[in-house]
Amino acid sequence: MSDALHPAVAGAQPSQRAEKNPEAPLFEGDYRERFDKILSRYPNRQAALLPVLNMAQEIRGWLSPQTITRVAELLELTPAYVRSVASFYTMFSTRPLGKHVIQVCTGIGCDLCGAEGVVDKLLEATGTRIGEVSKDGKYTVVEVECLGACGFPTVVQVNDRVFENVKPEDVEGLLGELD
Amino acid sequence: MAYPYADPRETRLLSKHFGESEAIGIDGWIQRGGYKALQQALGSMSPDEVTAVVKESGLRGRGGAGFPAGLKWSFMPKDDRPRYLVCNADESEPGTFKDREIMRWTPHQLLEGCIIASYAIRAEHCYIYIRGEFVDIVRILNGAVAEAYQRGYLGRNILGSGFDLQLTVHLGAGAYIAGEETGLLNSLEGRRAEPRIKPPFPAQRGAFDMPTTVNNVETLASVPHIVLNGADWYRQWGTEKSPGTKLFSCCGHLQRPGNYEVPLDFNLSDLVYSLCGGPPEGRQLLAVIPGGSSVPIMKADEIDCDVSYEGLEAAGSMLGSGGLIAMDDSTCMVRAVRKMVEFYAHESCGQCTNCREGTVWLAKILRRIERGEGREEDIPLLLDISANMAGRTICPLSDSAAVPVVSSIRKFEHEYLAHIRDKTCTAVR
Numbered sequence: 001m002s003d004a005l006h007p008a009v010a011g012a013q014p015s016q017r018a019e020k021n022p023e024a025p026l027f028e029g030d031y032r033e034r035f036d037k038i039l040s041r042y043p044n045r046q047a048a049l050l051p052v053l054n055m056a057q058e059i060r061g062w063l064s065p066q067t068i069t070r071v072a073e074l075l076e077l078t079p080a081y082v083r084s085v086a087s088f089y090t091m092f093s094t095r096p097l098g099k100h101v102i103q104v105c106t107g108i109g110c111d112l113c114g115a116e117g118v119v120d121k122l123l124e125a126t127g128t129r130i131g132e133v134s135k136d137g138k139y140t141v142v143e144v145e146c147l148g149a150c151g152f153p154t155v156v157q158v159n160d161r162v163f164e165n166v167k168p169e170d171v172e173g174l175l176g177e178l179d
Numbered sequence: 180m181a182y183p184y185a186d187p188r189e190t191r192l193l194s195k196h197f198g199e200s201e202a203i204g205i206d207g208w209i210q211r212g213g214y215k216a217l218q219q220a221l222g223s224m225s226p227d228e229v230t231a232v233v234k235e236s237g238l239r240g241r242g243g244a245g246f247p248a249g250l251k252w253s254f255m256p257k258d259d260r261p262r263y264l265v266c267n268a269d270e271s272e273p274g275t276f277k278d279r280e281i282m283r284w285t286p287h288q289l290l291e292g293c294i295i296a297s298y299a300i301r302a303e304h305c306y307i308y309i310r311g312e313f314v315d316i317v318r319i320l321n322g323a324v325a326e327a328y329q330r331g332y333l334g335r336n337i338l339g340s341g342f343d344l345q346l347t348v349h350l351g352a353g354a355y356i357a358g359e360e361t362g363l364l365n366s367l368e369g370r371r372a373e374p375r376i377k378p379p380f381p382a383q384r385g386a387f388d389m390p391t392t393v394n395n396v397e398t399l400a401s402v403p404h405i406v407l408n409g410a411d412w413y414r415q416w417g418t419e420k421s422p423g424t425k426l427f428s429c430c431g432h433l434q435r436p437g438n439y440e441v442p443l444d445f446n447l448s449d450l451v452y453s454l455c456g457g458p459p460e461g462r463q464l465l466a467v468i469p470g471g472s473s474v475p476i477m478k479a480d481e482i483d484c485d486v487s488y489e490g491l492e493a494a495g496s497m498l499g500s501g502g503l504i505a506m507d508d509s510t511c512m513v514r515a516v517r518k519m520v521e522f523y524a525h526e527s528c529g530q531c532t533n534c535r536e537g538t539v540w541l542a543k544i545l546r547r548i549e550r551g552e553g554r555e556e557d558i559p560l561l562l563d564i565s566a567n568m569a570g571r572t573i574c575p576l577s578d579s580a581a582v583p584v585v586s587s588i589r590k591f592e593h594e595y596l597a598h599i600r601d602k603t604c605t606a607v608r
Contacts, residue, residue: 006328009321012348014314041347043261043387049369050352054311075369088371088528090353091311103312108273108472108504109430111518145355145522146273147312150430150502151182151437160314 010037011051013058014160020061022096026070031055035074045075053086062093090144098133098140100178102126103157106143109150114167118154119143121168125175139175182437183280186454190416190424193400194440197284203319205326208287214332216403220295221340224406229299233402235410237422242267242358242395243471243500245488248402254382255300255390262390264302265367265381266293266399268309268320269351269358272471273522274502277426278396280438282309282316285400286323290346292399294332295406297344300392305346308363311353324348355526359574360393362528373528374574397426417443421487425501429455432462432507443487447494451482451505458507463607466506466591470499472519473579475586496586511606512594516583517545523580534577537568541584548595551602558588558595 005013013034027035034055038048052075056067063071063086065079072079086092093101102122106115119141123129126139133140149155152164156174163174183197196202202211220229234249255262266289270278281289289307297305307324309317324346327333335343349367351357357366361375364386385391401423405413414422421443427450430436434456441450451457451467458464464479469486474497484494491498506515524538541564544557565581572578588595597605 004325006321006325008324008328008333008346009348012309012317012321012350014311014317014350041345044368046369047367047387050366051350054350054352085369085371088354089311089351092352106518107522108515108518112431112504112506112510112515144312144353145525146271148270148276148279148310150274150276150504151428153430157312157314162315 005034005037007037007040010034011041011048011054013055015054015058020059020099022060022062022064024059026056026059026067027074031059046077049075049077049082049085050089053082053092057092062096064094068094096133099138100140100158102139102141103144103147104141105145105147105149105153105155105157107146107150109146110153110155113153115154117168118156118166118171121171122156122175125171183284184435184437184439186439188449188454189440190442191440192404192424193281193285193288193397193426194438197280197438199284202285203323205287205323205330208285213287214291216407217291217294217332218338220298220406221338221342226299226301229295229406232410233299233405236405236413237410237420238398238401238405238413239421239488240395241397241401241425241501243272243473245498248394248398251382251394252296252300252392254380255392256383258390260389261304261387262300262302263386263392264293264297264300264305265360265363265386265391265393266305266307266396267358267360267363267393268307268313268396269363270313270396270500271310271355271358272473272500272502273519274428274430274468274471274504275500276428276430277438277501279313279316280426281396281400282313282320286320287327288400288403289320289396290323290327290332292402293346294327294337294344295402296392296394296399298342302392303343303345305344306349306367306386307346308349308351308357308367310351310357317348317350321348354528355522356528356574356576359576362574363393364391371528373530374576376573418485418487418489420489421498425486425498427486427501427503429503429505431503431505432458432464432510433505434459441486444485444490447482447484447486447491450486450503455503455505458505462507462509464505465508465510466512468496468504468506468583469501470497471502472504472522473575473582474499475582476590478590508607511549511604512587512591513545513549513598513604516587517542517549519583520545520580523576527576527580531572531577533568533571534580537564537577538580540564541580545584548598551598553595553599555599557599558592562588
């Protein structure tokens with residue numbers, strides 16, 4: 001990873017792993033290298049906050065109070081500040097999530113074309129309610145605002161994969177593809 | 180015809196190579212004439228000459244506000260502070276998905292525009308702020324950036340011109356309001372994406388308190404074409420006040436949803452019926468929102484107008500971002516408006532009371548009308564709240580939330596009354 005990764009894009013890596021470890025050390029090895037590359041692109045440390053939180057979430061799966069404190073130390077910010085920023089953005093989670101975070105776009109474009117039916121089917125198939133982690137820890141289904149692919153409804157994003165034109169009858173196949 | 184469509188009735192400048200996977204990589208892009216404009220700009224034009232040609236072309240900001248791009252560049256102070264170009268790739272206006280397609284198919288078109296614009300404003304660093312949800316697009320863009328560095332289009336002494344430019348891709352993390360240019364700057368600086376009070380404008384104090392220009396993806400992608408072919412060439416399309424072509428993202432109840440590039444004097448009705456094929460078989464068109472959810476709703480019989488900034492304004496709406504949302508007669512207007520308002524309620528940053536409280540109250544009242552529990556007084560109440568939201572806040576999100584409410588009541592009041600008086604919905608199932 002580190003060989004090919006240009007510093008210009010080090011902070012813009014979509015979360016790459018479904019396997020998370022809430023106990024994993026933060027920013028060692030390749031991740032340390034990525035961290036340093038990110039810092040080199042901004043005139044101050046605070047500006048690295050979003051990319052660094054994104055990386056922390058990729059490693060640990062969610063942003064626990066401990067993770068937030070560690071990020072704050074590294075960027076010379078207060079934990080309260082980091083938390084206030086993390087909680088502002090919908091892609092950061094301050095609670096644990098399922099292995100597959102299934103985000104269903106229910107924005108106006110998808111809603112007009114039947115997104116509600118896709119949500120219902122996903123909740124039924126995973127046996128969850130919105131935002132819950134399924135009993136086996138595999139799934140969390142959430143409704144999200146417009147994902148910016150309105151011509152291809154319904155848009156469903158699972159971790160770093162995007163599925164377009166999803167109909168209720170496609171849900172089972174989609175879940176099958178995730179394992 | 181498979182997506183992306185190449186309809187002969189389009190005028191494809193930006194979208195000419197959409198759908199050609201060979202155009203994505205740098206070699207394929209150069210074969211298609213890519214980076215010629217950059218060579219021309221750096222080789223034989225001064226930064227002020229580049230700004231001048233963009234100014235003369237009349238190119239207007241394609242993110243929604245429509246501010247003339249060249250004029251914006253000319254506001255950059257000429258002192259020796261570091262200065263930045265920030266590309267707004269936080270595309271999140273509901274109904275809009277054009278910047279995504281530009282970056283998916285022609286990432287180098289955007290990069291070339293970024294480099295030329297940076298040269299024009301003498302920026303030392305360009306940040307592309309791209310929304311974090313665009314995972315697949317980010318990968319494509321990242322690949323293009325690495326290629327551009329490798330070939331010497333980015334970095335030190337670009338093409339031997341002495342011009343140095345760093346470019347960084349910065350990932351957003353899910354916030355519509357980061358698409359507002361000062362909210363975006365705060366987000367780039369590692370803050371909550373709360374819009375700033377203007378003035379100072381970004382040209383005076385922008386990213387990291389330094390002079391900054393913020394331009395939309397489509398605006399920047401248009402720049403190489405203008406630099407290469409000149410202002411008069413660009414003005415052969417569109418109108419005096421709205422020159423050039425524009426991508427329209429078309430979604431909702433249409434036979435062929437997708438992106439279409441047309442000159443800005445194109446007829447809106449032709450766009451909906453000819454290019455997009457109109458509503459699905461057996462359905463009647465009810466309404467069109469031509470420029471993303473923040474612009475007024477038009478009735479089906481109001482769309483015989485051109486899609487220019489001034490044409491849509493005269494027809495009672497706005498061009499906005501060019502995100503066209505079509506609704507057929509199966510649509511419950513109250514529900515559609517409720518969905519749009521809930522979006523703004525969710526995305527309000529919470530700084531201004533009128534927006535933070537107003538959006539939530541609008542949504543609450545709309546939900547009760549939709550459920551058949553509305554009261555006649557709810558209609559004037561919605562209008563009253565809307566009036567208190569428009570023009571009273573730091574940024575236009577509050578205005579945007581009120582827009583669908585006010586325009587739908589003006590044009591579809593009977594649908595509200597059906598829910599309130601008769602506990603029924605006028606949508607044809």
